[in-house]
Amino acid sequence: MIEDKNQQRTPLSALGEFGLIDHLTKHFEIKQASTVKGIGDDAAVLNFGTKQIVVTTDLLIEHVHFDLSYMPLKHLGYKAVMVNLSDVYAMNANATQVTVSIAVSNRFPLEALEELYAGIALAAKIYGVDVIGGDTTSSTTGLIISVTAIGTVEEKDVVYRNGAKPNDLLVVTGDLGGAYMGLQVLEREKEVFKVNPNNQPDLDLYTYIIERQLKPEARKDIVKLLKDLGVKPTSMIDISDGLSSEIIHLCKQSGVGVELYENKIPLDPQVISTCEEFNIDSTTVALNGGEDYELLMTISQDDFPKIKANPHLTVIGFMTEKERGMHLVTRAETAIPLIAKGWNSFENA
Amino acid sequence: MIEDKNQQRTPLSALGEFGLIDHLTKHFEIKQASTVKGIGDDAAVLNFGTKQIVVTTDLLIEHVHFDLSYMPLKHLGYKAVMVNLSDVYAMNANATQVTVSIAVSNRFPLEALEELYAGIALAAKIYGVDVIGGDTTSSTTGLIISVTAIGTVEEKDVVYRNGAKPNDLLVVTGDLGGAYMGLQVLEREKEVFKVNPNNQPDLDLYTYIIERQLKPEARKDIVKLLKDLGVKPTSMIDISDGLSSEIIHLCKQSGVGVELYENKIPLDPQVISTCEEFNIDSTTVALNGGEDYELLMTISQDDFPKIKANPHLTVIGFMTEKERGMHLVTRAETAIPLIAKGWNSFENA
Numbered sequence: 001m002i003e004d005k006n007q008q009r010t011p012l013s014a015l016g017e018f019g020l021i022d023h024l025t026k027h028f029e030i031k032q033a034s035t036v037k038g039i040g041d042d043a044a045v046l047n048f049g050t051k052q053i054v055v056t057t058d059l060l061i062e063h064v065h066f067d068l069s070y071m072p073l074k075h076l077g078y079k080a081v082m083v084n085l086s087d088v089y090a091m092n093a094n095a096t097q098v099t100v101s102i103a104v105s106n107r108f109p110l111e112a113l114e115e116l117y118a119g120i121a122l123a124a125k126i127y128g129v130d131v132i133g134g135d136t137t138s139s140t141t142g143l144i145i146s147v148t149a150i151g152t153v154e155e156k157d158v159v160y161r162n163g164a165k166p167n168d169l170l171v172v173t174g175d176l177g178g179a180y181m182g183l184q185v186l187e188r189e190k191e192v193f194k195v196n197p198n199n200q201p202d203l204d205l206y207t208y209i210i211e212r213q214l215k216p217e218a219r220k221d222i223v224k225l226l227k228d229l230g231v232k233p234t235s236m237i238d239i240s241d242g243l244s245s246e247i248i249h250l251c252k253q254s255g256v257g258v259e260l261y262e263n264k265i266p267l268d269p270q271v272i273s274t275c276e277e278f279n280i281d282s283t284t285v286a287l288n289g290g291e292d293y294e295l296l297m298t299i300s301q302d303d304f305p306k307i308k309a310n311p312h313l314t315v316i317g318f319m320t321e322k323e324r325g326m327h328l329v330t331r332a333e334t335a336i337p338l339i340a341k342g343w344n345s346f347e348n349a
Numbered sequence: 350m351i352e353d354k355n356q357q358r359t360p361l362s363a364l365g366e367f368g369l370i371d372h373l374t375k376h377f378e379i380k381q382a383s384t385v386k387g388i389g390d391d392a393a394v395l396n397f398g399t400k401q402i403v404v405t406t407d408l409l410i411e412h413v414h415f416d417l418s419y420m421p422l423k424h425l426g427y428k429a430v431m432v433n434l435s436d437v438y439a440m441n442a443n444a445t446q447v448t449v450s451i452a453v454s455n456r457f458p459l460e461a462l463e464e465l466y467a468g469i470a471l472a473a474k475i476y477g478v479d480v481i482g483g484d485t486t487s488s489t490t491g492l493i494i495s496v497t498a499i500g501t502v503e504e505k506d507v508v509y510r511n512g513a514k515p516n517d518l519l520v521v522t523g524d525l526g527g528a529y530m531g532l533q534v535l536e537r538e539k540e541v542f543k544v545n546p547n548n549q550p551d552l553d554l555y556t557y558i559i560e561r562q563l564k565p566e567a568r569k570d571i572v573k574l575l576k577d578l579g580v581k582p583t584s585m586i587d588i589s590d591g592l593s594s595e596i597i598h599l600c601k602q603s604g605v606g607v608e609l610y611e612n613k614i615p616l617d618p619q620v621i622s623t624c625e626e627f628n629i630d631s632t633t634v635a636l637n638g639g640e641d642y643e644l645l646m647t648i649s650q651d652d653f654p655k656i657k658a659n660p661h662l663t664v665i666g667f668m669t670e671k672e673r674g675m676h677l678v679t680r681a682e683t684a685i686p687l688i689a690k691g692w693n694s695f696e697n698a
Contacts, residue, residue, distance in 0.1 A: 036401060040602070041510050042439035042587055043405035043500070050399060052385060056392035057448045057482060057497055063489045064452070090391035101408045101495060133406060140412045144488075146450060146495035148406055151392070161390050238391055253389070 009109035012138075021136045023110070024117045028124070028131040032096045034152065035130045044132035046097065051152040056087035062142030070186040073112055075214045076145070077119025083240065084149035085127055085218040086293040090238035091160075092223055093153035097132045098124065101146040103139035116145075127220055157232065164235040164254035164298040170317040171233075171307065173222050173294045175266040176243055177282060180289025181274045182206065182213030208270045216293045222312065229306045233297035244287040245340040246296050248326060254298075257320035260338060262330045264316040287328075288341040358458035361487075370485045372459070373466045377473070377480040381445045383501065384479045393481035395446065400501040405436035411491030419535045422461055424563045425494070426468025432589065433498035434476055434567040435642040439587035440509075441572055442502035446481045447473065450495040452488035465494075476569055506581065513584040513603035513647040519666040520582075520656065522571050522643045524615040525592055526631060529638025530623045531555065531562030557619045565642045571661065578655045582646035593636040594689040595645050597675060603647075606669035609687060611679045613665040636677070637690040 015023055021039075030038045037045040046053075060066060060080050068076070081098055088095040100120055104113065124131050129149070189201045203210060218238075226233065235254055237246045243265070251258050265286045275282040298319055299307065307313045317329075327335040364372055374388045386394040395402075409415060409429050417425070430447055437444040449469055453462065473480050478498070538550040552559060567587075575582065584603055586595045592614070600607050614635045624631040647668055648656065656662045666678075676684040 036507075037509065042436040042585075043403040043442070043498075045440065045502075045507055046402040046404060047504070048397070048402065053395040053397065053402065054392040055395060055446070055448060055482060055497070055499065057450050057484055057495070059450045059452050059484045059486050059493070059495055061452050061486060061488050061493070064487050087391040091394065093392070097404070099404060099406045099497065101406055103408050103410050103413070103493070133404060135406055135408045137408050137410060138413050139410050139493075141490045144408070144410070144452070144493055146406070146408055148404070148448065148497040149392075150404065153394075155396070158394055160386065236391075 008111050010111060012104070012106060012108065012110060012113070015110065020113070024113060024136065025131065025134070027121060030130050031128065032130045034096050035132055038130055038132040039134070044097070044099070046132070046150070048152050052155050052158060054088055054091045054093045054151045054153060055148065056084055057146065057148040058083050058087070060145040062144065068143070069190055071214060073115040074119035074122070077116040078123045078215055080145045080147050081120055081123035081127070081129070082216050082218045082293060084147045085129065085220065086238040086240065088149050088151035089219055089223050090236050090295055091151065091153060092157050092226065092233065092236060093151035094223065095127060095129050095149055095151040095220070097130045097150040099133040099148045100131060101135040103137045103144040105139050105141055108143065127218070159233050159236040159297070161235050161237050161250055162253040164250050164256050164319050165300070166256055166319050166321045168234050168298040168300055168319040169304060169315050170247070170258060170260065170296070170319060171299055171313050172239070172243070172266065172296050172316050173219050173312050174292070175268045175271065176239070176292050176294065177271045177275070177285035177289045178209045178212035178268055179216060179291035180285050181271050181278070182209035182211070184278055185210060185274065186213065206270065206274060208268060209274060213291065216291065218293055219295050222295050225312060229310070231299055231303045231306050233299050236295055236297040239292045239294045239296055240290060242288040242290040242341065243296065244338055247338060248340045250296065250298065251319070251326050254319070255322050257322050257324040258317055258326045258338065259320060259335070260317040260328045262328055264314065266314045357460050359460060361453070361455060361457065361459060361462070364459065369462070373462060373485065374480065374483070376470060379479050380477065381479045383445055384481055387479060387481040388483070393446070393448070395481070395499070397501050401504050401507060403437055403440045403442045403500045403502060403507070404497065405433055406495065406497040407432050407436070409494040411493065416539070417492070418539055420563060422464040423468035423471070426465040427472045427564055429494045429496050430469055430472035430476070430478070431565050431567045431642060433496045434478065434569065435587040435589065437498050437500035438568055438572050439585050439644055440500065440502060441506050441575065441582065441585060442500035443572065444476060444478050444498055444500040444569070446479045446499040448482040448497045449480060450484040452486050452493040454488050454490055457492065476567070508582050508585040508646070510584050510586050510599055511602040513599050513605050513668050514649070515605055515668055515670045516650055517583050517647040517668045518650060518653060518664050519596070519607060519609065519645070519668060520648055520662050521588070521592070521615065521645050521665050522568050522661050523641070524617045524620065525588070525635035525641050525643065526620045526624070526638045527558045527561035527617055528565060528640035529634050530620050530627070531558035531560070533627055534559060534623065535562065555619065555623060557617060558623060562640065565640065567642055568644050571644050574661060578659070580648055580652045580655050582648050585644060585646040588641045588643045588645055589639060591637040591639040591690065592645065593687055596687060597689045599645065599647065600668070600675050603668070604671050606671050606673040607666055607675045607687065608669060608684070609666040609677050611677055613663065615663045
């Protein structure tokens, strides 16, 4: 649960800024044909032929987005890449490159950054993206990670948030609420650890949801699946802030309304049992929890036969005329207005 | 010299995360033909036809890279963009887009961020780049700015750091050391202000060097000039860490040595007079000061007639076989080894 204080500690100042960058990035291989030049010049050079390019960027800040008392640095590096790749896939694009910049205080030894970069390298390897650049500098306090992800997409394939039409089906991948409940378990164990550091937590009951929090996977497979099925969504977004907030984004940008069915929202049994244990409503968790990095999309009803019975895709509602508004239809068949609670980092800072 | 404490203060929490992004970015116009979709989706979408793309990224951290007690936020926004555009121009490329992510603590009111974004918008307008995305989040302490810049270049025009050949001329744009000496003046005035807040500093003698520090300009004009002159450098790098450090980068990556002539290094009269006032050696400042954002390049001797007498370009030395090493030839005609002191942010953190 906590950093090993006895590990080898090489101070960052022993390497200097250039030495540090070289040391951390020397193992990154270039595999994408579109990467002409990776790390080592003023800028990376890419060549995508005639394809369109997508670009997205995210900042992760210690004590705001992650807590190193239960987030291993290798997982953090992996997750920082996933968060950005998820945005690329939400455009129906293929992720090809990332840049990773970090700012760290001297409390981090070199070995800690090696762990972080091992996670970045693992994510890059598994998802087939090249790490082509970045910046490494010092911070006066915590750890800051800035990732920019780049991908390619044929012009005809790109999917925006604004293409949903009334009567389109609302479809989500995977299941929801796991990352949030994993965080609740980790926060609880952190408190237990503070009281009794010798207590060894038994987390066997929570393996799936903890993994959803600590090592999320971006849905690269869905971009391929949709292509294989011959389905181009009419709109798509990734679920980083919570289902409710993302549905509202699609509705507002597309100028449509929605009927979301509570009883259709996919939940893992571990999410349900942990919600019961914590006495939290599982629908609230799915709607507002966030960090699931699943994809939310709308598809034409004509495409329903192609996705029907696919285990990765769940129809959870349908789009309506804008005037009908945005509603959650509860298990009791009551329609209540959908509101975005999401995750507002400024309220807690 | 200091933040106005009486300005209007709208807390960031009043807008929330999405509201803040919308508010700060709503005025950004799309002007580049290559920007298909800017801010507002999971990722921006770009289309460069068949051109190559360059990508570079930098992190700026409060108390490490800037001090808000003398750096106005509008200037900071401008400089954050310049730092990155400079890297694009150092590839002999044209800058086309930037993403800007910021993390701020609640001590910053909305009006402060509006100032920051006004500087970003001004830089984007003057340099003709589109702001296509970014992330806005909270930080537990200071202000963090992460910029990624994108540019395009024809495959035949791209200039790397590794193409310098023995006998190539070493050429620098503009003059050096100004940004560092401007910082020395600002630091001194900050100390004076601490002792006597009513003291109004007279900075008329230092206008050029203070502007070099607070509002540097990236050398977009040089990319055009080189094209007009019909000169393609054999290698190029921008001067962010100091002349000495950048020369060593070119030598190491190109596998060559260098003879740098102290008496050829271009210095503004204000740099010379301020160095005398501070009792600092001006050559040391030019070699190690950094943040000048000039371009350092090597060109074939065959191209010398094309650049001769151009006021923007100064020949400061020539490249040699690697075995001859890297030397500064002093005014006393003594060759001393060139070493990189540069700027190591880890030593001060």
